[in-house]
Amino acid sequence: MEHIIGFLGGGNMAGAMIGGLLKTTDPARIRVADRHPEKLEHFAEAGVRTYEGPGDWVTECTLLVLAVKPQNMKEAVEPYVPFLNPEGCALSIAAGIEASALSAWLGGYRVLRAMPNTPALVGCGMTGFWAPEGTPDEMLAAALAVLKASGDVVRVPDENGIDLVGAIPGSGPAYVFRFMEALEAAGLKRGLDPKAARSLALGTVYGAAMLARSSDEPFSRLREKVTSKGGTTAKALEVMNARDVDGMMDEAIEAALKRTAEMKALFR
Ligand SMILES: NC(=O)c1ccc[n+]([C@@H]2O[C@H](COP(=O)([O-])OP(=O)(O)OC[C@H]3O[C@@H](n4cnc5c(N)ncnc54)[C@H](OP(=O)(O)O)[C@@H]3O)[C@@H](O)[C@H]2O)c1
Missing domain, CATH: 1.10.3730.10 (ProC C-terminal domain-like)
Structure with missing residues:
Protein backbone atom coordinates (compact mmCIF):
# COMPACT_ATOMS: atom_id res chain seq x y z
CA MET A 1 0.00 0.00 0.00
CA GLU A 2 1.26 3.47 -0.91
CA HIS A 3 0.87 5.44 2.30
CA ILE A 4 0.05 9.12 2.27
CA ILE A 5 1.96 10.76 5.10
CA GLY A 6 0.70 13.97 6.65
CA PHE A 7 2.52 16.24 9.10
CA LEU A 8 0.70 18.51 11.52
CA GLY A 9 3.34 21.15 12.27
CA GLY A 10 6.04 22.10 9.79
CA GLY A 11 8.77 23.16 12.23
CA ASN A 12 12.25 21.87 12.99
CA MET A 13 11.51 18.24 13.64
CA ALA A 14 8.96 17.84 10.84
CA GLY A 15 11.48 19.54 8.55
CA ALA A 16 14.19 17.03 9.52
CA MET A 17 11.84 14.07 9.02
CA ILE A 18 10.48 15.33 5.69
CA GLY A 19 14.02 16.13 4.51
CA GLY A 20 14.98 12.50 5.14
CA LEU A 21 11.79 11.14 3.58
CA LEU A 22 12.24 13.14 0.39
CA LYS A 23 15.41 11.17 -0.37
CA THR A 24 13.35 8.04 -1.00
CA THR A 25 9.70 9.06 -1.19
CA ASP A 26 7.69 10.74 -3.92
CA PRO A 27 6.87 14.24 -2.57
CA ALA A 28 3.32 13.77 -3.87
CA ARG A 29 2.83 11.29 -1.01
CA ILE A 30 3.65 13.90 1.65
CA ARG A 31 1.36 16.60 3.08
CA VAL A 32 2.25 19.20 5.69
CA ALA A 33 0.21 21.76 7.59
CA ASP A 34 1.47 24.73 9.58
CA ARG A 35 -0.19 27.93 10.71
CA HIS A 36 2.74 29.95 9.35
CA PRO A 37 2.52 30.00 5.52
CA GLU A 38 6.16 31.11 5.29
CA LYS A 39 7.28 27.86 6.95
CA LEU A 40 5.51 25.92 4.20
CA GLU A 41 7.28 27.54 1.26
CA HIS A 42 10.34 25.31 1.17
CA PHE A 43 8.17 22.19 1.43
CA ALA A 44 6.02 23.38 -1.49
CA GLU A 45 9.16 24.08 -3.52
CA ALA A 46 10.16 20.43 -2.97
CA GLY A 47 6.78 19.26 -4.37
CA VAL A 48 5.13 18.56 -1.00
CA ARG A 49 1.45 19.59 -0.73
CA THR A 50 1.01 22.22 1.96
CA TYR A 51 -1.94 23.47 3.99
CA GLU A 52 -2.66 26.02 6.70
CA GLY A 53 -5.33 23.93 8.43
CA PRO A 54 -7.36 20.73 8.29
CA GLY A 55 -9.52 19.73 5.33
CA ASP A 56 -10.20 16.80 3.01
CA TRP A 57 -6.44 16.34 2.53
CA VAL A 58 -6.29 14.89 6.07
CA THR A 59 -8.62 12.03 5.08
CA GLU A 60 -6.10 10.98 2.42
CA CYS A 61 -3.40 10.51 5.06
CA THR A 62 -2.92 6.97 6.33
CA LEU A 63 -0.25 8.21 8.74
CA LEU A 64 -0.58 11.60 10.41
CA VAL A 65 2.59 12.72 12.19
CA LEU A 66 1.81 15.06 15.09
CA ALA A 67 4.75 17.46 15.20
CA VAL A 68 3.64 20.49 17.20
CA LYS A 69 4.90 21.44 20.66
CA PRO A 70 3.23 19.59 23.53
CA GLN A 71 1.60 22.75 24.88
CA ASN A 72 -0.07 23.37 21.47
CA MET A 73 -1.08 19.77 20.81
CA LYS A 74 -4.65 19.65 22.15
CA GLU A 75 -5.86 22.80 20.36
CA ALA A 76 -3.94 21.75 17.23
CA VAL A 77 -5.36 18.24 16.86
CA GLU A 78 -9.00 18.77 17.80
CA PRO A 79 -10.03 20.45 14.50
CA TYR A 80 -8.55 17.43 12.65
CA VAL A 81 -10.90 14.89 14.25
CA PRO A 82 -13.74 15.13 11.67
CA PHE A 83 -11.24 14.50 8.83
CA LEU A 84 -9.22 11.55 10.18
CA ASN A 85 -8.85 8.53 7.90
CA PRO A 86 -10.57 5.63 9.71
CA GLU A 87 -8.02 3.18 8.27
CA GLY A 88 -5.06 5.28 9.42
CA CYS A 89 -3.27 6.22 12.62
CA ALA A 90 -1.41 9.10 14.22
CA LEU A 91 2.28 9.10 15.09
CA SER A 92 3.07 11.57 17.86
CA ILE A 93 6.63 12.84 18.28
CA ALA A 94 5.67 15.08 21.22
CA ALA A 95 7.44 14.62 24.53
CA GLY A 96 5.36 14.03 27.65
CA ILE A 97 1.89 13.39 26.22
CA GLU A 98 0.68 9.85 26.71
CA ALA A 99 -0.97 8.02 23.83
CA SER A 100 -4.18 7.62 25.88
CA ALA A 101 -4.51 11.40 26.31
CA LEU A 102 -3.78 12.05 22.65
CA SER A 103 -6.15 9.34 21.52
CA ALA A 104 -8.91 10.87 23.68
CA TRP A 105 -8.30 14.30 22.08
CA LEU A 106 -8.50 12.57 18.69
CA GLY A 107 -11.83 10.88 19.40
CA GLY A 108 -10.33 7.44 20.11
CA TYR A 109 -7.95 7.35 17.11
CA ARG A 110 -5.01 4.94 17.21
CA VAL A 111 -1.85 6.73 18.38
CA LEU A 112 1.73 5.51 18.01
CA ARG A 113 4.59 7.39 19.64
CA ALA A 114 8.16 8.21 18.72
CA MET A 115 10.89 10.29 20.31
CA PRO A 116 13.40 11.58 17.77
CA ASN A 117 16.41 13.77 18.57
CA THR A 118 17.95 16.80 16.91
CA PRO A 119 20.73 14.97 15.00
CA ALA A 120 17.80 13.87 12.79
CA LEU A 121 18.38 17.30 11.22
CA VAL A 122 21.57 15.88 9.66
CA GLY A 123 20.23 12.37 9.03
CA CYS A 124 21.89 10.98 12.17
CA GLY A 125 18.85 10.78 14.45
CA MET A 126 18.40 8.23 17.22
CA THR A 127 14.67 7.66 17.58
CA GLY A 128 12.70 5.54 20.04
CA PHE A 129 9.43 4.10 18.74
CA TRP A 130 6.45 2.54 20.50
CA ALA A 131 3.22 1.16 19.08
CA PRO A 132 0.29 -0.20 21.08
CA GLU A 133 -0.40 -3.93 20.98
CA GLY A 134 -2.42 -4.99 18.00
CA THR A 135 -1.13 -2.25 15.69
CA PRO A 136 -1.40 -3.72 12.18
CA ASP A 137 1.94 -4.59 10.53
CA GLU A 138 1.13 -2.25 7.68
CA MET A 139 0.94 0.73 10.08
CA LEU A 140 4.10 -0.32 11.89
CA ALA A 141 5.97 -0.54 8.60
CA ALA A 142 4.73 2.89 7.50
CA ALA A 143 5.73 4.56 10.78
CA LEU A 144 9.14 2.85 10.84
CA ALA A 145 9.84 3.87 7.26
CA VAL A 146 9.15 7.52 8.12
CA LEU A 147 11.34 7.42 11.23
CA LYS A 148 14.23 5.52 9.61
CA ALA A 149 14.45 8.17 6.90
CA SER A 150 16.25 10.47 9.38
CA GLY A 151 18.45 7.98 11.27
CA ASP A 152 18.37 4.89 13.46
CA VAL A 153 15.28 3.63 15.27
CA VAL A 154 14.97 1.50 18.42
CA ARG A 155 11.56 0.01 19.19
CA VAL A 156 10.70 0.06 22.90
CA PRO A 157 8.37 -2.60 24.30
CA ASP A 158 6.20 -0.35 26.47
CA GLU A 159 5.21 3.29 26.36
CA ASN A 160 7.32 4.25 29.41
CA GLY A 161 10.35 3.35 27.31
CA ILE A 162 9.65 6.51 25.30
CA ASP A 163 10.40 8.56 28.45
CA LEU A 164 13.77 6.87 28.78
CA VAL A 165 14.51 7.52 25.11
CA GLY A 166 13.65 11.16 25.80
CA ALA A 167 16.09 11.26 28.72
CA ILE A 168 18.95 9.47 26.91
CA PRO A 169 19.14 10.20 23.14
CA GLY A 170 16.41 12.89 23.29
CA SER A 171 18.22 15.18 25.73
N1 LIG B 1 13.28 19.60 18.61
C1 LIG B 1 13.62 18.51 19.29
O1 LIG B 1 14.75 18.29 19.71
C2 LIG B 1 12.62 17.44 19.53
C3 LIG B 1 13.03 16.16 19.91
C4 LIG B 1 12.07 15.19 20.12
C5 LIG B 1 10.73 15.50 19.99
N2 LIG B 1 10.36 16.76 19.66
C6 LIG B 1 8.95 17.06 19.57
O2 LIG B 1 8.64 17.44 18.25
C7 LIG B 1 7.53 18.33 18.29
C8 LIG B 1 7.84 19.49 17.37
O3 LIG B 1 8.99 20.18 17.86
P1 LIG B 1 9.72 21.25 16.94
O4 LIG B 1 10.97 21.61 17.63
O5 LIG B 1 9.75 20.78 15.51
O6 LIG B 1 8.64 22.46 17.06
P2 LIG B 1 8.48 23.75 16.15
O7 LIG B 1 9.74 24.03 15.38
O8 LIG B 1 7.89 24.81 17.02
O9 LIG B 1 7.38 23.30 15.05
C9 LIG B 1 6.00 23.20 15.31
C10 LIG B 1 5.27 24.03 14.26
O10 LIG B 1 3.87 23.75 14.36
C11 LIG B 1 3.17 25.01 14.36
N3 LIG B 1 1.87 24.88 15.00
C12 LIG B 1 1.56 24.93 16.33
N4 LIG B 1 0.23 24.79 16.49
C13 LIG B 1 -0.30 24.66 15.25
C14 LIG B 1 -1.62 24.47 14.78
N5 LIG B 1 -2.68 24.47 15.61
N6 LIG B 1 -1.82 24.32 13.45
C15 LIG B 1 -0.79 24.38 12.61
N7 LIG B 1 0.51 24.57 12.99
C16 LIG B 1 0.72 24.70 14.31
C17 LIG B 1 4.11 25.89 15.14
O11 LIG B 1 3.75 27.24 15.05
P3 LIG B 1 4.04 28.20 16.34
O12 LIG B 1 5.52 28.44 16.33
O13 LIG B 1 3.23 29.42 16.09
O14 LIG B 1 3.58 27.46 17.57
C18 LIG B 1 5.42 25.55 14.48
O15 LIG B 1 5.57 26.19 13.24
C19 LIG B 1 7.32 18.72 19.76
O16 LIG B 1 6.18 18.08 20.27
C20 LIG B 1 8.55 18.23 20.47
O17 LIG B 1 8.27 17.75 21.78
C21 LIG B 1 11.27 17.73 19.39
Whole structure:
Protein backbone atom coordinates (compact mmCIF):
# COMPACT_ATOMS: atom_id res chain seq x y z
CA MET A 1 0.00 0.00 0.00
CA GLU A 2 1.26 3.47 -0.91
CA HIS A 3 0.87 5.44 2.30
CA ILE A 4 0.05 9.12 2.27
CA ILE A 5 1.96 10.76 5.10
CA GLY A 6 0.70 13.97 6.65
CA PHE A 7 2.52 16.24 9.10
CA LEU A 8 0.70 18.51 11.52
CA GLY A 9 3.34 21.15 12.27
CA GLY A 10 6.04 22.10 9.79
CA GLY A 11 8.77 23.16 12.23
CA ASN A 12 12.25 21.87 12.99
CA MET A 13 11.51 18.24 13.64
CA ALA A 14 8.96 17.84 10.84
CA GLY A 15 11.48 19.54 8.55
CA ALA A 16 14.19 17.03 9.52
CA MET A 17 11.84 14.07 9.02
CA ILE A 18 10.48 15.33 5.69
CA GLY A 19 14.02 16.13 4.51
CA GLY A 20 14.98 12.50 5.14
CA LEU A 21 11.79 11.14 3.58
CA LEU A 22 12.24 13.14 0.39
CA LYS A 23 15.41 11.17 -0.37
CA THR A 24 13.35 8.04 -1.00
CA THR A 25 9.70 9.06 -1.19
CA ASP A 26 7.69 10.74 -3.92
CA PRO A 27 6.87 14.24 -2.57
CA ALA A 28 3.32 13.77 -3.87
CA ARG A 29 2.83 11.29 -1.01
CA ILE A 30 3.65 13.90 1.65
CA ARG A 31 1.36 16.60 3.08
CA VAL A 32 2.25 19.20 5.69
CA ALA A 33 0.21 21.76 7.59
CA ASP A 34 1.47 24.73 9.58
CA ARG A 35 -0.19 27.93 10.71
CA HIS A 36 2.74 29.95 9.35
CA PRO A 37 2.52 30.00 5.52
CA GLU A 38 6.16 31.11 5.29
CA LYS A 39 7.28 27.86 6.95
CA LEU A 40 5.51 25.92 4.20
CA GLU A 41 7.28 27.54 1.26
CA HIS A 42 10.34 25.31 1.17
CA PHE A 43 8.17 22.19 1.43
CA ALA A 44 6.02 23.38 -1.49
CA GLU A 45 9.16 24.08 -3.52
CA ALA A 46 10.16 20.43 -2.97
CA GLY A 47 6.78 19.26 -4.37
CA VAL A 48 5.13 18.56 -1.00
CA ARG A 49 1.45 19.59 -0.73
CA THR A 50 1.01 22.22 1.96
CA TYR A 51 -1.94 23.47 3.99
CA GLU A 52 -2.66 26.02 6.70
CA GLY A 53 -5.33 23.93 8.43
CA PRO A 54 -7.36 20.73 8.29
CA GLY A 55 -9.52 19.73 5.33
CA ASP A 56 -10.20 16.80 3.01
CA TRP A 57 -6.44 16.34 2.53
CA VAL A 58 -6.29 14.89 6.07
CA THR A 59 -8.62 12.03 5.08
CA GLU A 60 -6.10 10.98 2.42
CA CYS A 61 -3.40 10.51 5.06
CA THR A 62 -2.92 6.97 6.33
CA LEU A 63 -0.25 8.21 8.74
CA LEU A 64 -0.58 11.60 10.41
CA VAL A 65 2.59 12.72 12.19
CA LEU A 66 1.81 15.06 15.09
CA ALA A 67 4.75 17.46 15.20
CA VAL A 68 3.64 20.49 17.20
CA LYS A 69 4.90 21.44 20.66
CA PRO A 70 3.23 19.59 23.53
CA GLN A 71 1.60 22.75 24.88
CA ASN A 72 -0.07 23.37 21.47
CA MET A 73 -1.08 19.77 20.81
CA LYS A 74 -4.65 19.65 22.15
CA GLU A 75 -5.86 22.80 20.36
CA ALA A 76 -3.94 21.75 17.23
CA VAL A 77 -5.36 18.24 16.86
CA GLU A 78 -9.00 18.77 17.80
CA PRO A 79 -10.03 20.45 14.50
CA TYR A 80 -8.55 17.43 12.65
CA VAL A 81 -10.90 14.89 14.25
CA PRO A 82 -13.74 15.13 11.67
CA PHE A 83 -11.24 14.50 8.83
CA LEU A 84 -9.22 11.55 10.18
CA ASN A 85 -8.85 8.53 7.90
CA PRO A 86 -10.57 5.63 9.71
CA GLU A 87 -8.02 3.18 8.27
CA GLY A 88 -5.06 5.28 9.42
CA CYS A 89 -3.27 6.22 12.62
CA ALA A 90 -1.41 9.10 14.22
CA LEU A 91 2.28 9.10 15.09
CA SER A 92 3.07 11.57 17.86
CA ILE A 93 6.63 12.84 18.28
CA ALA A 94 5.67 15.08 21.22
CA ALA A 95 7.44 14.62 24.53
CA GLY A 96 5.36 14.03 27.65
CA ILE A 97 1.89 13.39 26.22
CA GLU A 98 0.68 9.85 26.71
CA ALA A 99 -0.97 8.02 23.83
CA SER A 100 -4.18 7.62 25.88
CA ALA A 101 -4.51 11.40 26.31
CA LEU A 102 -3.78 12.05 22.65
CA SER A 103 -6.15 9.34 21.52
CA ALA A 104 -8.91 10.87 23.68
CA TRP A 105 -8.30 14.30 22.08
CA LEU A 106 -8.50 12.57 18.69
CA GLY A 107 -11.83 10.88 19.40
CA GLY A 108 -10.33 7.44 20.11
CA TYR A 109 -7.95 7.35 17.11
CA ARG A 110 -5.01 4.94 17.21
CA VAL A 111 -1.85 6.73 18.38
CA LEU A 112 1.73 5.51 18.01
CA ARG A 113 4.59 7.39 19.64
CA ALA A 114 8.16 8.21 18.72
CA MET A 115 10.89 10.29 20.31
CA PRO A 116 13.40 11.58 17.77
CA ASN A 117 16.41 13.77 18.57
CA THR A 118 17.95 16.80 16.91
CA PRO A 119 20.73 14.97 15.00
CA ALA A 120 17.80 13.87 12.79
CA LEU A 121 18.38 17.30 11.22
CA VAL A 122 21.57 15.88 9.66
CA GLY A 123 20.23 12.37 9.03
CA CYS A 124 21.89 10.98 12.17
CA GLY A 125 18.85 10.78 14.45
CA MET A 126 18.40 8.23 17.22
CA THR A 127 14.67 7.66 17.58
CA GLY A 128 12.70 5.54 20.04
CA PHE A 129 9.43 4.10 18.74
CA TRP A 130 6.45 2.54 20.50
CA ALA A 131 3.22 1.16 19.08
CA PRO A 132 0.29 -0.20 21.08
CA GLU A 133 -0.40 -3.93 20.98
CA GLY A 134 -2.42 -4.99 18.00
CA THR A 135 -1.13 -2.25 15.69
CA PRO A 136 -1.40 -3.72 12.18
CA ASP A 137 1.94 -4.59 10.53
CA GLU A 138 1.13 -2.25 7.68
CA MET A 139 0.94 0.73 10.08
CA LEU A 140 4.10 -0.32 11.89
CA ALA A 141 5.97 -0.54 8.60
CA ALA A 142 4.73 2.89 7.50
CA ALA A 143 5.73 4.56 10.78
CA LEU A 144 9.14 2.85 10.84
CA ALA A 145 9.84 3.87 7.26
CA VAL A 146 9.15 7.52 8.12
CA LEU A 147 11.34 7.42 11.23
CA LYS A 148 14.23 5.52 9.61
CA ALA A 149 14.45 8.17 6.90
CA SER A 150 16.25 10.47 9.38
CA GLY A 151 18.45 7.98 11.27
CA ASP A 152 18.37 4.89 13.46
CA VAL A 153 15.28 3.63 15.27
CA VAL A 154 14.97 1.50 18.42
CA ARG A 155 11.56 0.01 19.19
CA VAL A 156 10.70 0.06 22.90
CA PRO A 157 8.37 -2.60 24.30
CA ASP A 158 6.20 -0.35 26.47
CA GLU A 159 5.21 3.29 26.36
CA ASN A 160 7.32 4.25 29.41
CA GLY A 161 10.35 3.35 27.31
CA ILE A 162 9.65 6.51 25.30
CA ASP A 163 10.40 8.56 28.45
CA LEU A 164 13.77 6.87 28.78
CA VAL A 165 14.51 7.52 25.11
CA GLY A 166 13.65 11.16 25.80
CA ALA A 167 16.09 11.26 28.72
CA ILE A 168 18.95 9.47 26.91
CA PRO A 169 19.14 10.20 23.14
CA GLY A 170 16.41 12.89 23.29
CA SER A 171 18.22 15.18 25.73
CA GLY A 172 21.55 13.43 25.12
CA PRO A 173 22.95 15.74 22.45
CA ALA A 174 22.89 18.45 25.16
CA TYR A 175 24.89 16.22 27.53
CA VAL A 176 27.45 15.62 24.79
CA PHE A 177 27.61 19.33 23.92
CA ARG A 178 28.14 20.06 27.62
CA PHE A 179 31.07 17.64 27.64
CA MET A 180 32.41 19.27 24.48
CA GLU A 181 32.17 22.70 26.13
CA ALA A 182 34.26 21.40 29.03
CA LEU A 183 36.90 19.92 26.69
CA GLU A 184 36.98 23.16 24.70
CA ALA A 185 37.33 25.23 27.90
CA ALA A 186 40.24 23.06 29.05
CA GLY A 187 42.03 23.77 25.75
CA LEU A 188 41.27 27.51 25.86
CA LYS A 189 42.52 27.76 29.44
CA ARG A 190 45.84 26.33 28.30
CA GLY A 191 46.32 28.80 25.45
CA LEU A 192 44.66 27.21 22.42
CA ASP A 193 42.99 29.66 20.08
CA PRO A 194 39.17 29.31 19.94
CA LYS A 195 39.16 27.63 16.52
CA ALA A 196 41.70 25.00 17.59
CA ALA A 197 39.98 24.41 20.94
CA ARG A 198 36.65 23.84 19.17
CA SER A 199 38.20 21.57 16.53
CA LEU A 200 39.98 19.42 19.11
CA ALA A 201 36.82 18.96 21.19
CA LEU A 202 34.61 18.26 18.18
CA GLY A 203 37.12 15.92 16.51
CA THR A 204 37.52 13.96 19.74
CA VAL A 205 33.79 13.27 20.12
CA TYR A 206 33.20 12.64 16.42
CA GLY A 207 36.17 10.31 16.06
CA ALA A 208 35.37 8.35 19.22
CA ALA A 209 31.74 7.92 18.16
CA MET A 210 32.76 6.77 14.66
CA LEU A 211 35.30 4.32 16.13
CA ALA A 212 32.71 2.91 18.54
CA ARG A 213 30.18 2.63 15.73
CA SER A 214 32.60 0.63 13.58
CA SER A 215 33.24 -1.86 16.40
CA ASP A 216 31.25 -4.53 18.26
CA GLU A 217 33.41 -4.16 21.38
CA PRO A 218 31.89 -2.77 24.59
CA PHE A 219 32.66 0.90 25.27
CA SER A 220 34.67 -0.22 28.32
CA ARG A 221 36.98 -2.31 26.09
CA LEU A 222 37.44 0.57 23.67
CA ARG A 223 38.36 2.77 26.64
CA GLU A 224 40.86 0.20 27.92
CA LYS A 225 42.48 0.06 24.49
CA VAL A 226 43.44 3.76 24.68
CA THR A 227 44.50 3.59 28.34
CA SER A 228 48.06 2.35 28.96
CA LYS A 229 48.78 1.47 32.54
CA GLY A 230 50.35 4.43 34.36
CA GLY A 231 50.06 6.62 31.25
CA THR A 232 48.51 10.03 30.67
CA THR A 233 45.01 8.77 29.81
CA ALA A 234 44.97 6.60 32.94
CA LYS A 235 45.84 9.62 35.08
CA ALA A 236 43.04 11.71 33.51
CA LEU A 237 40.51 8.90 33.96
CA GLU A 238 41.49 8.53 37.63
CA VAL A 239 40.34 12.12 38.12
CA MET A 240 37.07 11.51 36.25
CA ASN A 241 36.33 8.31 38.18
CA ALA A 242 37.06 10.06 41.48
CA ARG A 243 34.26 12.50 40.52
CA ASP A 244 31.89 9.51 40.00
CA VAL A 245 30.96 10.01 36.35
CA ASP A 246 28.51 7.07 36.47
CA GLY A 247 26.75 8.47 39.53
CA MET A 248 26.53 11.92 37.96
CA MET A 249 25.07 10.52 34.72
CA ASP A 250 22.62 8.37 36.64
CA GLU A 251 21.40 11.36 38.65
CA ALA A 252 21.11 13.44 35.50
CA ILE A 253 18.94 10.81 33.77
CA GLU A 254 16.82 10.46 36.92
CA ALA A 255 16.26 14.24 37.00
CA ALA A 256 15.19 14.22 33.33
CA LEU A 257 12.78 11.34 33.98
CA LYS A 258 11.32 13.12 37.01
CA ARG A 259 10.68 16.21 34.91
CA THR A 260 9.04 14.06 32.19
CA ALA A 261 6.71 12.56 34.82
CA GLU A 262 5.74 16.07 35.97
CA MET A 263 5.06 17.11 32.37
CA LYS A 264 3.00 13.98 31.68
CA ALA A 265 0.83 14.71 34.71
CA LEU A 266 -0.04 18.13 33.20
CA PHE A 267 -1.48 16.52 30.05
CA ARG A 268 -3.49 13.73 31.70
N1 LIG B 1 13.28 19.60 18.61
C1 LIG B 1 13.62 18.51 19.29
O1 LIG B 1 14.75 18.29 19.71
C2 LIG B 1 12.62 17.44 19.53
C3 LIG B 1 13.03 16.16 19.91
C4 LIG B 1 12.07 15.19 20.12
C5 LIG B 1 10.73 15.50 19.99
N2 LIG B 1 10.36 16.76 19.66
C6 LIG B 1 8.95 17.06 19.57
O2 LIG B 1 8.64 17.44 18.25
C7 LIG B 1 7.53 18.33 18.29
C8 LIG B 1 7.84 19.49 17.37
O3 LIG B 1 8.99 20.18 17.86
P1 LIG B 1 9.72 21.25 16.94
O4 LIG B 1 10.97 21.61 17.63
O5 LIG B 1 9.75 20.78 15.51
O6 LIG B 1 8.64 22.46 17.06
P2 LIG B 1 8.48 23.75 16.15
O7 LIG B 1 9.74 24.03 15.38
O8 LIG B 1 7.89 24.81 17.02
O9 LIG B 1 7.38 23.30 15.05
C9 LIG B 1 6.00 23.20 15.31
C10 LIG B 1 5.27 24.03 14.26
O10 LIG B 1 3.87 23.75 14.36
C11 LIG B 1 3.17 25.01 14.36
N3 LIG B 1 1.87 24.88 15.00
C12 LIG B 1 1.56 24.93 16.33
N4 LIG B 1 0.23 24.79 16.49
C13 LIG B 1 -0.30 24.66 15.25
C14 LIG B 1 -1.62 24.47 14.78
N5 LIG B 1 -2.68 24.47 15.61
N6 LIG B 1 -1.82 24.32 13.45
C15 LIG B 1 -0.79 24.38 12.61
N7 LIG B 1 0.51 24.57 12.99
C16 LIG B 1 0.72 24.70 14.31
C17 LIG B 1 4.11 25.89 15.14
O11 LIG B 1 3.75 27.24 15.05
P3 LIG B 1 4.04 28.20 16.34
O12 LIG B 1 5.52 28.44 16.33
O13 LIG B 1 3.23 29.42 16.09
O14 LIG B 1 3.58 27.46 17.57
C18 LIG B 1 5.42 25.55 14.48
O15 LIG B 1 5.57 26.19 13.24
C19 LIG B 1 7.32 18.72 19.76
O16 LIG B 1 6.18 18.08 20.27
C20 LIG B 1 8.55 18.23 20.47
O17 LIG B 1 8.27 17.75 21.78
C21 LIG B 1 11.27 17.73 19.39
